[in-house]
Amino acid sequence: MAFIDIDSNLNAADDVADLLLTFINDTxxxxxxxxxxxxxxxxxxxxxxxxxxxxxxxxxxxxxxxPSGPLINGTQNVMEAxxxxxxxxxxxxxxxxxxxxxxxxPGGTVNANGANAGGPVAAVGTTITAQEGIGVxx
Amino acid sequence: MAYxxxxxxxxxxxxxxxxxxxxSMKNLTDLSFLKKFKLKKEEGISLFDYLIKVxxxxxxxxxxxxxxxxxxxxxxxxxxEFLFSAIAKLAAAMYKKLDPNYELSFELYACPGIDCSLNxxxxxxxxxxxxxxxxxxxxxxxLIKEPLAIALTALKTRMIQELMxxxxxxxxxxxxxxxxxxxxNDIGRLNELIEESNCGGNQIFSVSVPASSNYGEIEYxxxxxxxxxxxxxxxxxxxxxxxQISLPDDPMYLFKDVPPGFQGxxxxxxxxxxxxxxxxxxxxxxxxxTGENSQSNAASAEKSFVQKFLETLISSITCLVxxxxxxxxxxxxxxxxxxxxxxxxxxxDDLLTNGLLNIVFPGSVTTDPNTGKRVGEFVPATSCEITNxxxxxxxxxxxxxxxxxxxxxxxxxxxxxxxxxxxYVLEKVKEMIKKYISKRAQARIQRKIDKMKKKFETSMVGxxxxxxxxxxxxxxxLQTISKLLKFRKNPSRPMF
Numbered sequence: 317m318a319f320i321d322i323d324s325n326l327n328a329a330d331d332v333a334d335l336l337l338t339f340i341n342d343t344x345x346x347x348x349x350x351x352x353x354x355x356x357x358x359x360x361x362x363x364x365x366x367x368x369x370x371x372x373x374x375x376x377x378x379x380x381x382x383p384s385g386p387l388i389n390g391t392q393n394v395m396e397a398x399x400x401x402x403x404x405x406x407x408x409x410x411x412x413x414x415x416x417x418x419x420x421x422p423g424g425t426v427n428a429n430g431a432n433a434g435g436p437v438a439a440v441g442t443t444i445t446a447q448e449g450i451g452v453x454x
Numbered sequence: 455m456a457y458x459x460x461x462x463x464x465x466x467x468x469x470x471x472x473x474x475x476x477x478s479m480k481n482l483t484d485l486s487f488l489k490k491f492k493l494k495k496e497e498g499i500s501l502f503d504y505l506i507k508v509x510x511x512x513x514x515x516x517x518x519x520x521x522x523x524x525x526x527x528x529x530x531x532x533x534x535e536f537l538f539s540a541i542a543k544l545a546a547a548m549y550k551k552l553d554p555n556y557e558l559s560f561e562l563y564a565c566p567g568i569d570c571s572l573n574x575x576x577x578x579x580x581x582x583x584x585x586x587x588x589x590x591x592x593x594x595x596x597l598i599k600e601p602l603a604i605a606l607t608a609l610k611t612r613m614i615q616e617l618m619x620x621x622x623x624x625x626x627x628x629x630x631x632x633x634x635x636x637x638x639n640d641i642g643r644l645n646e647l648i649e650e651s652n653c654g655g656n657q658i659f660s661v662s663v664p665a666s667s668n669y670g671e672i673e674y675x676x677x678x679x680x681x682x683x684x685x686x687x688x689x690x691x692x693x694x695x696x697x698q699i700s701l702p703d704d705p706m707y708l709f710k711d712v713p714p715g716f717q718g719x720x721x722x723x724x725x726x727x728x729x730x731x732x733x734x735x736x737x738x739x740x741x742x743x744t745g746e747n748s749q750s751n752a753a754s755a756e757k758s759f760v761q762k763f764l765e766t767l768i769s770s771i772t773c774l775v776x777x778x779x780x781x782x783x784x785x786x787x788x789x790x791x792x793x794x795x796x797x798x799x800x801x802x803d804d805l806l807t808n809g810l811l812n813i814v815f816p817g818s819v820t821t822d823p824n825t826g827k828r829v830g831e832f833v834p835a836t837s838c839e840i841t842n843x844x845x846x847x848x849x850x851x852x853x854x855x856x857x858x859x860x861x862x863x864x865x866x867x868x869x870x871x872x873x874x875x876x877x878y879v880l881e882k883v884k885e886m887i888k889k890y891i892s893k894r895a896q897a898r899i900q901r902k903i904d905k906m907k908k909k910f911e912t913s914m915v916g917x918x919x920x921x922x923x924x925x926x927x928x929x930x931x932l933q934t935i936s937k938l939l940k941f942r943k944n945p946s947r948p949m950f
Contacts, residue, residue, distance in 0.1 A: 319659070372905070
């Protein structure tokens with residue numbers, strides 16, 4: 317062990333690592349929320365499909381140097397099989413087990429039309445309680 | 455012997471599921487990222503080693519950066535800054551304010567002479583303020599700064615020469631060691647360097663957090679180093695192969711602008727001298743390790759030599775710069791004589807004879823009439839004195855003062871090195887992140903475009919292409935059977 321110690325201020329490997337990590341983590345931006353119109357316009361989405369997902373993952377194997385299709389000696393490519401099983405299970409879990417709970421803030425505008433003995437009635441107001449809803453991921 | 459039928463114990467679906475789940479849970483609990491390590495700062499990797507690791511992981515060769523730092527450090531203005539910073543810190547450690555006119559923001563204990571306790575407590579901010587005040591004063595003293603810069607310009611290459619002795623030991627020929635054509639100009643200095651080479655180095659200050667080593671190992675290493683120094687060899691371990699290199703018979707050609715075997719010539723700059731030395735080591739390793747790998751061996755030796763050179767510079771910096779602090783014992787090297795106009799030369803001579811400590815703190819260094827060595831409260835102890843008689847855990851007040859300058863110099867130089875590397879790493883990491891983000895975004899957009907294209911082809915284009923193909927086929931078929939249709943349409947009409 318050396319006789320003279322390194323100054324404690326210079327023993328900052330941990331702090332430097334944390335600083336560099338903050339630079340890297342800063343680059344991961346959270347997804348911004350969608351507006352109601354953007355959400356409505358996404359109605360055309362086809363929904364998740366395990367086969368399509370597995371196909372698109374397998375088609376990118378070559379980017380990372382993984383073989384696709386049967387291996388040279390004719391054996392089954394277990395990596396492909398694994399991806400298929402993985403996608404099937406994940407999509408199955410999302411479509412059958414996942415649930416989407418929806419909470420709606422009070423204050424939503426309400427326009428109502430109706431009628432009574434006096435004739436048609438139109439009402440405009442806002443919701444005063446928070447609402448809940450259920451969604452199903454497809 | 456009866457034939458043993460292997461037992462077949464098929465599991466039901468729920469039994470197999472439980473085994474699989476329990477197994478995966480066990481694996482999960484064994485995963486290393488779930489274990490939190492709590493390391494003490496002084497037990498973990500040193501910042502220097504960590505930065506080297508980061509650089510390597512980024513695909514940057516640290517040798518380039520270390521060489522660049524060495525070139526920067528041996529610039530005269532940087533060396534003046536380094537020595538002044540050390541004096542400013544030492545004065546702060548003595549609770550001394552060098553600038554009498556500067557008003558500090560806090561009450562400084564009036565310290566008589568330099569005999570002050572080092573145990574008085576000051577806040578970190580107060581220490582910084584005092585050090586800055588001292589540094590500014592030193593920097594404004596032209597009568598100290600100018601002669602110091604002149605002396606360093608003339609003598610800094612000599613530091614590289616002395617580093618050669620610290621690394622390789624004494625050259626084989628006496629005239630190559632001491633004398634006008636030797637690495638040092640007097641025998642006293644040679645002995646000091648050999649002593650430093652045997653007792654100093656990693657035993658005194660290490661840029662790495664040391665692995666736990668017991669006293670026996672330290673003693674063994676010291677004996678091995680002494681043996682190596684005596685033989686004048688430097689041992690390298692390259693791909694499990696030991697290579698021994700020694701200094702050339704006439705090492706001065708590495709420091710002069712003359713070819714080997716010639717006398718005289720002008721002293722080259724430290725930057726050129728270092729490049730010559732690194733090339734020499736690479737060439738020697740290439741010569742000694744013949745075969746296909748000799749070139750890569752040379753490159754790898756050069757890399758490890760640059761790091762060794764730098765580590766020796768840091769751990770032995772006190773020995774290398776001590777003449778500037780306490781004055782040159784014996785004769786002043788020839789390179790520093792007659793380098794300035796007479797009035798300034800007198801100041802240069804005074805500085806080199808008495809040293810910075812005596813000029814800044816008059817009377818702090820004297821010469822022992824019996825040994826001829828410099829003595830004084832803050833005159834650094836030699837490495838052998840420290841390793842032989844100092845107990846790190848029980849230092850006396852006087853011993854603390856004797857290692858104060860050494861502690862300041864080693865840490866200051868390491869600080870400069872870390873600052874240099876860290877600035878580069880931060881810049882490169884930011885650059886890399888920028889590149890990474892744009893590349894990822896590019897790839898993401900490209901993937902999106904590809905997917906949309908595919909979707910379009912399969913849905914829209916596919917549908918219209920299929921429709922077109924179908925129509926074409928229908929036309930073709932219709933043409934073939936048109937006659938039949940004509941016939942069926944109007945059966946009463948003759949066929950021909």
